[in-house]
Amino acid sequence: MRKPEHNNVMMVxxxxxxxxxxxxxxxxxxxxxxxxxxxxxxxYMVTNGQGCWSDIARNAGLxxxxxSCRLRWINYLRPDLKRGAFSPQEEHLIIHLHxxxxxxxxxxxxxxxxxxxxxxxxxxxxxxxxxLKNAGNTTTSSSPNNSDSSDHQLKASVGGGGTxxxxxxxxxxxxxxxxxxxxxxxxxxxxxxxxxxxxxxFNNNNIFDVNGVVPMFNLQHEVGGGVLGDYGEMEPYxxxxxxxxxxxxxxxxxxxxxxxxxxxxxxxxxxINNNDNNQSIKVEELVGxxxxxxxxxxxxxxxxxxxxxxANVSSLxxxxxxxx
DNA sequence: AACTTATTCAACCGCACGCAG
DNA sequence: TCTGCGTGCGGTTGAATAAGT
Numbered sequence: 021m022r023k024p025e026h027n028n029v030m031m032v033x034x035x036x037x038x039x040x041x042x043x044x045x046x047x048x049x050x051x052x053x054x055x056x057x058x059x060x061x062x063x064y065m066v067t068n069g070q071g072c073w074s075d076i077a078r079n080a081g082l083x084x085x086x087x088s089c090r091l092r093w094i095n096y097l098r099p100d101l102k103r104g105a106f107s108p109q110e111e112h113l114i115i116h117l118h119x120x121x122x123x124x125x126x127x128x129x130x131x132x133x134x135x136x137x138x139x140x141x142x143x144x145x146x147x148x149x150x151x152l153k154n155a156g157n158t159t160t161s162s163s164p165n166n167s168d169s170s171d172h173q174l175k176a177s178v179g180g181g182g183t184x185x186x187x188x189x190x191x192x193x194x195x196x197x198x199x200x201x202x203x204x205x206x207x208x209x210x211x212x213x214x215x216x217x218x219x220x221x222f223n224n225n226n227i228f229d230v231n232g233v234v235p236m237f238n239l240q241h242e243v244g245g246g247v248l249g250d251y252g253e254m255e256p257y258x259x260x261x262x263x264x265x266x267x268x269x270x271x272x273x274x275x276x277x278x279x280x281x282x283x284x285x286x287x288x289x290x291x292i293n294n295n296d297n298n299q300s301i302k303v304e305e306l307v308g309x310x311x312x313x314x315x316x317x318x319x320x321x322x323x324x325x326x327x328x329x330x331a332n333v334s335s336l337x338x339x340x341x342x343x344x
Numbered sequence: 345a346a347c348t349t350a351t352t353c354a355a356c357c358g359c360a361c362g363c364a365g
Numbered sequence: 366t367c368t369g370c371g372t373g374c375g376g377t378t379g380a381a382t383a384a385g386t
Contacts, residue, residue: 052354052380072371090372091355126374137374142353145376150351 049083053092057082061089062097095136102134106143114140115148 049057064080070093073086082089095101106114110132117128125137125144132140 050356074371086371087357087373088355094373095354123375138354141375146352 095138
């Protein structure tokens, strides 16, 4: 989109050299990355793997700060990135997750393999927000931070639109930490209220906004048709959870793994089974966002098995959109 | 064709957190 | 306990591009 700026060098960082504290300016580039810089960083990462970003910036011969290198890698150079427009499934998932997580783009991105938080954030701010606004709704996506902490009562819509007032949920067992990495036990602790199988509590066709008492829209529509065009059709009943609710992360730990066949986990929510090729792929590897090690050798973005993904993410709430 | 406005998205900035010394 | 460093996150900016007039 943008053309690289090659002369955008700024005096950003002062360094003290060894000669009695004389100041030496380190020239760090800012602005768009040139293809040459991309190549340098890519080559370095492929050869040496991820490490200290400031070291990477230095050792790769880049006049960039480590932070910039990290961002460039995560948002652009990472080989497991999925390019192109968001699919309707992804759109639904983003909206859905945003209704739960608010602006926690990194957590949302962790559930959308191949997508970055920045990408999702941009997509949300530029596209979805606008569509929702155009749909005549102004209250669809309040953040968890906006929730009314006094409201312990959960409202859930049921089938034909009736309302069920849930008894106060014991939310104490839910991982409230904003970091998703250690929330894998939430389902069991919580009695797994987010398990779509608990249909006596929740209707699968509706989103429950856990952020506050705001109406959410019905996702019963087929994904393919009029993705967001139907968002004007709002469900008036919602579920509200107080506090900051963290959805169990798909990526959980940093155990070294690979794409070998038959990887299984005691905690099945941490892995994606790819039934087509008889492989189980650790979600962390797919996502790549939180992991410190990139080993994406064989994984091809764009070939994600959505059904496999969603079917095995038992802890992911309300994955209720219809797959084609 | 020229100009204006809207949209997109890469990148920066500041802050918070964790960890080591 | 304090401090500095590295990292990650979310908000924001601004240039490039598209669309409209």
